[in-house]
Amino acid sequence: MSDPASARALDTAISLLLAFLTCLLLAFCTTFLIRNHELAGRLFHAASLAHHERMSAPLPGEAVFYLWHDAPETLPTFLAREPGVLGVASAGPEGLVAVTFASPDDPAVVRLRDDPAVSLMVNRDTALLCR
Numbered sequence: 001m002s003d004p005a006s007a008r009a010l011d012t013a014i015s016l017l018l019a020f021l022t023c024l025l026l027a028f029c030t031t032f033l034i035r036n037h038e039l040a041g042r043l044f045h046a047a048s049l050a051h052h053e054r055m056s057a058p059l060p061g062e063a064v065f066y067l068w069h070d071a072p073e074t075l076p077t078f079l080a081r082e083p084g085v086l087g088v089a090s091a092g093p094e095g096l097v098a099v100t101f102a103s104p105d106d107p108a109v110v111r112l113r114d115d116p117a118v119s120l121m122v123n124r125d126t127a128l129l130c131r
Helices: 004-035 037-056 072-080 107-113
Strands: 063-069 085-090 096-101 118-123
Touching (some): 004 037, 063 107, 096 107, 107 118
Antiparallel strands (some): 063 096
């Protein structure tokens, strides 16, 4: 059995060591940022531009739209007539369907959105949260 006083002293020593290492790491990071503030600024600016581009620009190529359809069993026959549709798949809960189009601006997207059985339609690649 160990002595409670020595266990407490060991805990205090470990706590002081961790506090010292934390201060040392904080001092290193602060010194690095002060000495390389131009690099940090460029990296932050590049990250902000990349974030803005991702939030505002559509991705090229195929586009997947999630939609809620009142009668999903009739959807494949409707989409078979559309040349821009590449595929249809169930995407989870009842009525949720994933439809893949050749491009996000395909005319079939508008025709499907206008279908009265479609209650909601969203592009999977559209950012829904912004800062």
